[in-house]
Amino acid sequence: MLPQSLFALVVLIPLFVVASPTPGEAGVKVPLTKRSKIVDGQGIVQLDRLRNHLVKTSNKIHRGFRAFEKNTGSSHPNDLKKLSGRATGADALTDDQGELWQGSISVGTPAVTFTVDFDTGSSDLFLPGSNCRVNCQGHKLYNPAASTTARDLGRTFSLAFGDGSTVQGEQFSDTVAIAGLTATTQAVGSASQYSTGFALSEFPPDGLMGMAFPQISDFGANPVVQTLIAQGKTTAPEFGVKLSTSGSELFLGGVDTGKFTGAFTQNSVTQVGFWQIALGSVNVNGRAVVSGLSAIVDTGTTLVLGDPQTVSKFYAAIPGSADIGGGLFTVPCNSISGLNLSLTFGGKAFTISPDTFNLGLESAGSSQCVGGIGSTTGINFWVVGDVFLQNVYTSFDVGNRRVGFANLA
Numbered sequence: 001m002l003p004q005s006l007f008a009l010v011v012l013i014p015l016f017v018v019a020s021p022t023p024g025e026a027g028v029k030v031p032l033t034k035r036s037k038i039v040d041g042q043g044i045v046q047l048d049r050l051r052n053h054l055v056k057t058s059n060k061i062h063r064g065f066r067a068f069e070k071n072t073g074s075s076h077p078n079d080l081k082k083l084s085g086r087a088t089g090a091d092a093l094t095d096d097q098g099e100l101w102q103g104s105i106s107v108g109t110p111a112v113t114f115t116v117d118f119d120t121g122s123s124d125l126f127l128p129g130s131n132c133r134v135n136c137q138g139h140k141l142y143n144p145a146a147s148t149t150a151r152d153l154g155r156t157f158s159l160a161f162g163d164g165s166t167v168q169g170e171q172f173s174d175t176v177a178i179a180g181l182t183a184t185t186q187a188v189g190s191a192s193q194y195s196t197g198f199a200l201s202e203f204p205p206d207g208l209m210g211m212a213f214p215q216i217s218d219f220g221a222n223p224v225v226q227t228l229i230a231q232g233k234t235t236a237p238e239f240g241v242k243l244s245t246s247g248s249e250l251f252l253g254g255v256d257t258g259k260f261t262g263a264f265t266q267n268s269v270t271q272v273g274f275w276q277i278a279l280g281s282v283n284v285n286g287r288a289v290v291s292g293l294s295a296i297v298d299t300g301t302t303l304v305l306g307d308p309q310t311v312s313k314f315y316a317a318i319p320g321s322a323d324i325g326g327g328l329f330t331v332p333c334n335s336i337s338g339l340n341l342s343l344t345f346g347g348k349a350f351t352i353s354p355d356t357f358n359l360g361l362e363s364a365g366s367s368q369c370v371g372g373i374g375s376t377t378g379i380n381f382w383v384v385g386d387v388f389l390q391n392v393y394t395s396f397d398v399g400n401r402r403v404g405f406a407n408l409a
Helices: 047-072 224-230 308-316 333-338
Strands: 028-031 033-035 100-107 112-119 125-128 151-160 166-178 181-193 207-210 238-242 249-252 260-268 276-284 287-297 304-306 322-325 328-332 341-345 348-352 358-361 368-371 373-375 382-384 392-397 402-408
Touching: 028 100, 047 151, 047 304, 047 328, 112 125, 125 166, 151 181, 166 224, 181 224, 260 276, 260 392, 276 308, 276 382, 287 308, 287 341, 304 308, 308 328, 308 373, 328 333, 328 373, 333 358, 333 368
Parallel strands: 112 207, 125 181, 287 382, 304 373
Antiparallel strands: 028 249, 033 100, 100 112, 100 166, 125 207, 151 166, 166 181, 238 249, 238 392, 260 402, 276 287, 276 341, 304 382, 322 328, 328 368, 341 348, 358 368, 392 402
């Protein structure tokens, strides 16, 4: 059962009561499906798309920094550079074909089902609105006027991306349900315009559901998970994630004990906003090549990303590796199976398998393969995405503000 105490989760709404869940409630499972177009049918990496994904991820993090400052009145300790001052790259986001882990939610009364990308690297829920005329064709549209529980909050939103395009619209509150758990008066963005990167050909889900902390909410509101917890709808203030080629799921109200073995290695959140924890070291063949880092755990990011200096040190420890520009590196394809790569969290090294590290061939007939660890400028931390997360079961413990990793079953 949840403790009937107060704990801080929000800055704009400093404290809220964690209500007791209904007796007999259990955690619920949301099946996840994977969409990826970073590799073509011949196993060749689409380098431009992958580089655009790096830009998109970097800009998402910096939008979070901006929201953090707006919501808390203080700059995020890791904010080295404002979004407006960042280089955008060519057609940033437009051709973003990173890996998305998507599932279903319902919104409104009567309930309408939408597919969303579940993203622990952001905090807001937005959908294409019924008045959207830009890049929304083919998506299912959210119509607040058709929902008896929708309420116009009288506020707009605008989420800027690196190519200058935006997702913008109005903020509403409405009922949101996920796997039978219902959040009332949940903040929902109804977009009147989608950026090019959210057009159906680039982004098959209808919308995006952020699952980080309220401090980085552009809406200044609780994310869906925190609303469910505050309203006593979950058996525990926690959710678990398995990302894999089979059996992928989001588990709300605890963790799915059938998906992992052994105990969790727990890591306290070092700065509430993102799921940010200490990264002890990055290891190549049992040797720590960089150490003493900070990492954001992000299900919405395909790669593992770091700053150029530390990522270069990582690849320097791999014979035959090469910097191919734009934050990407290659390694000899025939050497990858013999590499022992790992990230150390909480004193335990967790392996990055050769299959997840190897993204595919650099080009047709090449002997070089693109590595799943990349770099981006303007950050002094790492972003731990799909390349790592497919190797572990991950617990996101909202109540205790910690991230746990366990070995997959």
